[in-house]
Structures are given as C-alpha cells and as structure tokens.
Amino acid sequence: MKLFETRSEDETIDLGRRIAGELPRRAVVLLIGNLGAGKTTLAKGIISGLSAAEPQEVTSPTFTLIHEYDGGRVFHVDLYRLDTAQQVATLGLEEIFDREAVVLIEWGEKFRELMPAQRIEITLSAGNASNPEKRQITLLS
Ligand SMILES: Nc1ncnc2c1ncn2[C@@H]1O[C@H](COP(=O)(O)OP(=O)(O)OP(=O)(O)O)[C@@H](O)[C@H]1O
Ligand SMILES: [Mg+2]
Known part of the structure; x- marks a missing residue:
C-alpha cells in the first residue's frame, strides 16, 4: 500500500x-x-x-458514463448514476477490460462483483474543517 497526501487540487493533479x-x-x-x-x-x-489530453480537457463522465482518450488507450468511467448491475451490463465494460488500456472507474465499488479481481484501488478521503484542501490518498494494487 502506498500513502500520499495532497494540499490542493493542483497537487492532486x-x-x-x-x-x-x-x-x-x-x-x-x-x-x-x-x-x-x-x-x-x-x-x-x-x-x-x-x-495527449490536458487536465482541463478531462471532464467528469457523470452524465456521459464513459470517456475515451487516445483512441482507446485510456478510459474514464463514472457509475454514480447507475443503480443496477443490469444497467452497468449495457455499457460493455467487459470488452473494455479486455483491451490493452488503463480504465479509471469512479463509483465502481458500487458494483464490486462486476469489477475484475485484478485491479488497483485508489481511495481518497476528504479534508476536515481546519484543512479543507487536504486529501489522504492510498493506493492498493
Ligand atoms: N487536495 C485536493 N485534491 C483534489 N481536489 C481538491 C483538493 N482540495 C480541494 N479540492 C476540491 O475538491 C473538489 C474535488 O472534486 P472532484 O470532482 O475531483 O471530486 P469527485 O470525487 O470526482 O466527486 P464526484 O463523486 O462528484 O464525482 C474540487 O472542487 C477541487 O477543487
Ligand atoms: Mg467525479
């Protein structure tokens, strides 16, 4: 496990x-x-x-669900708005998991049984009242 701490949005980027x-x-x-x-x-x-994307070109896939970068080398998925495994099944994630690609998934832990066993988990914990911009970030692979 690796543990990091950041103190601003830019540090997290x-x-x-x-x-x-x-x-x-x-x-x-x-x-x-x-x-x-x-x-x-x-x-x-x-x-x-x-x-090739700049940070400001990367937007949240909350409504679009999946964003693809560099012709399928990188995918960014957000499952926040989905409620059932059946809805997730329509996205075709298995096909994406089979590619030689890095697949980033927000809210994937809602559907753990649909996520590949071999995965990396990065957990971010929000700051507190006295340090609102502090984030603790752990990486488990
Ligand atoms: N150290 C920090 N690292 C990252 N973001 C920070 C930090 N400090 C403050 N922020 C602010 O916290 C917010 C993080 O928003 P972001 O969209 O990345 O969250 P999210 O986890 O993706 O949320 P959601 O579940 O809605 O998708 C931004 O407004 C950002 O400016
Ligand atoms: Mg988000």
Whole structure:
C-alpha cells in the first residue's frame, strides 16, 4: 500500500501524473471516495499523464458514463448514476477490460462483483474543517 497526501487540487493533479508513470499499460483502477473527494481531479492528472489530453480537457463522465482518450488507450468511467448491475451490463465494460488500456472507474465499488479481481484501488478521503484542501490518498494494487 502506498500513502500520499495532497494540499490542493493542483497537487492532486501532479500526483495523478506521477501515478500514471507507474501504471502498467493494462490496468483497471477504481477511484474510491465521497462526493467531492477528488476522484475526477486525480483522473485529470492520470489521464494527462497517459494521453495527449490536458487536465482541463478531462471532464467528469457523470452524465456521459464513459470517456475515451487516445483512441482507446485510456478510459474514464463514472457509475454514480447507475443503480443496477443490469444497467452497468449495457455499457460493455467487459470488452473494455479486455483491451490493452488503463480504465479509471469512479463509483465502481458500487458494483464490486462486476469489477475484475485484478485491479488497483485508489481511495481518497476528504479534508476536515481546519484543512479543507487536504486529501489522504492510498493506493492498493
Ligand atoms: N487536495 C485536493 N485534491 C483534489 N481536489 C481538491 C483538493 N482540495 C480541494 N479540492 C476540491 O475538491 C473538489 C474535488 O472534486 P472532484 O470532482 O475531483 O471530486 P469527485 O470525487 O470526482 O466527486 P464526484 O463523486 O462528484 O464525482 C474540487 O472542487 C477541487 O477543487
Ligand atoms: Mg467525479
């Protein structure tokens, strides 16, 4: 397990870039944490580290569900709005998991049984009242 701490949005993006450099070409990464914990922010760093996208071009897939970068080298998925395994099944995630791609998934822990056993889990915990911009980030692979 690796433990990190960041103190701003920019630091979390930088951390994402560093994590990107350590990821295998093929990986499923669950981004876990409450609303506003910084999952999408970390994804901005990871995706900009892996693809031609700039952090500000990486937007939340909350409504679009899946965003694809660099012709399928990187995927960013958000399952927040889905409620049932049946809804998730319509997305065709298995096909994406079979590719040589890094697949980042927000709210994937809602459907653990649909996630591959071999995966990386990054958990972000939000700050507190005296340190609202502090985030503790653990990486388990
Ligand atoms: N250290 C930090 N790291 C990341 N974000 C931070 C930090 N400090 C403050 N923030 C703020 O917290 C918010 C994180 O939002 P973000 O969309 O990344 O969260 P999320 O976990 O993806 O939420 P959701 O569950 O709604 O998708 C942003 O507004 C960001 O500016
Ligand atoms: Mg998000």
